[in-house]
Amino acid sequence: MTNRRDFLKKAGVAGVAAGTAIVGAPAVHAKSTIKWRLQTYAGPSLGEHVIKPAIDAFNKAANGEMEIELFYADQLVPTGELFRAMQRGTIDAVQSDDDSIAAPVDVSVFGGYFPFGTRYSLDVPVLFNQYGLKEIWEEAYDEVEGVKWLSAGAWDPCHFATVEPIRSLADLKGKRVFTFPTAGRFLSRFGVIPVTLPWEDIEVAVQTGELDGIAWSGITEDYTVGWADVTKYFLTNNISGAWCGSFFANSERWEELPDHLKTLFRLCMDSSHYYRQHWYWGGEAKLRTAGSKLELTSIPDEEWAKVEAEALKFWDEVAEESDRSARVVKILKEYNATMDKAGRPYRYG
Numbered sequence: 001m002t003n004r005r006d007f008l009k010k011a012g013v014a015g016v017a018a019g020t021a022i023v024g025a026p027a028v029h030a031k032s033t034i035k036w037r038l039q040t041y042a043g044p045s046l047g048e049h050v051i052k053p054a055i056d057a058f059n060k061a062a063n064g065e066m067e068i069e070l071f072y073a074d075q076l077v078p079t080g081e082l083f084r085a086m087q088r089g090t091i092d093a094v095q096s097d098d099d100s101i102a103a104p105v106d107v108s109v110f111g112g113y114f115p116f117g118t119r120y121s122l123d124v125p126v127l128f129n130q131y132g133l134k135e136i137w138e139e140a141y142d143e144v145e146g147v148k149w150l151s152a153g154a155w156d157p158c159h160f161a162t163v164e165p166i167r168s169l170a171d172l173k174g175k176r177v178f179t180f181p182t183a184g185r186f187l188s189r190f191g192v193i194p195v196t197l198p199w200e201d202i203e204v205a206v207q208t209g210e211l212d213g214i215a216w217s218g219i220t221e222d223y224t225v226g227w228a229d230v231t232k233y234f235l236t237n238n239i240s241g242a243w244c245g246s247f248f249a250n251s252e253r254w255e256e257l258p259d260h261l262k263t264l265f266r267l268c269m270d271s272s273h274y275y276r277q278h279w280y281w282g283g284e285a286k287l288r289t290a291g292s293k294l295e296l297t298s299i300p301d302e303e304w305a306k307v308e309a310e311a312l313k314f315w316d317e318v319a320e321e322s323d324r325s326a327r328v329v330k331i332l333k334e335y336n337a338t339m340d341k342a343g344r345p346y347r348y349g
Helices: 002-024 044-050 052-061 079-088 106-110 123-130 133-142 181-190 199-208 219-225 251-256 259-290 301-319 323-342
Strands: 034-040 066-071 093-096 147-154 159-162 176-179 193-195 213-217 233-235 244-250 295-297
Touching: 044 052, 044 219, 044 259, 052 066, 052 259, 079 093, 079 147, 079 244, 106 133, 106 323, 123 133, 123 147, 123 323, 133 147, 133 323, 147 251, 147 259, 159 219, 176 181, 181 193, 181 301, 199 213, 213 219, 219 259, 244 251, 301 323
Parallel strands: 034 066, 034 093, 176 193, 176 213, 233 295
Antiparallel strands: 093 244, 147 244, 159 213, 159 233
């Protein structure tokens, strides 16, 4: 009995002490995961290449601190409303060109396919990192509330995939074509009728005759997303050697991130840019030579030279729209003159 009493006494004291320790200890709360929603301009099949690998890598490396949920073209909001949705905080980040999301900045005209602004995909990162476009884009978006421009990279060239063959400029007249806003504005000079539709509707629109073709990509995307299954011809002439697209984020959400997550996101954007460089470059050549779905056609160089000359007039018109646009056009002219002077492999002529 004595031993039992001693045991109970000691157990009671220990229990009180333990209870006191528990009550007095500071509360420990698990850190909640930062959640973002990012929408891309691309549909699911294209998104598998142009964005998903980078977002998957980010989510893995963030190790539970942050998770980005990826949405494809028009899933949350139509592409043309992405900028405003990001400003409002409806979505946290966007991958697209400035042109398609109707960014209210003067440089948006240079996003997407600015006619003959680039000849190769490497032109885009060089222009941004060595010729001053990065600073101009930062300056432009700093004037807009609610959105942070983060990084630009190159995608594929802009070619026509059509139901009927294009072998001369005359063949472009009256063709209803799905394309980007600025590209459409330029191509309308040659009789093209630009058509805007949701990305997921394009394949059916070609099948029903609502569209005669697409000037939205190179041959890699035509095969990847199914457009090569509903068109017959691929025009080897292009109006741009590389699409220029960017990553954007809601300013407030971006500033809330700790520095190490900002750095991680920047690294994943660079990874995304790099992936596209080799995926498109290899795909364009392989599918032109080994692809079996599209017949290649060409407009003769002497006739296509008229399109290139018209592009320079277009540049000068855009330069008159704002001082900043004039600065961009000046850089494009200087850059292309340098590349022409450098010769092969920078420019062929």
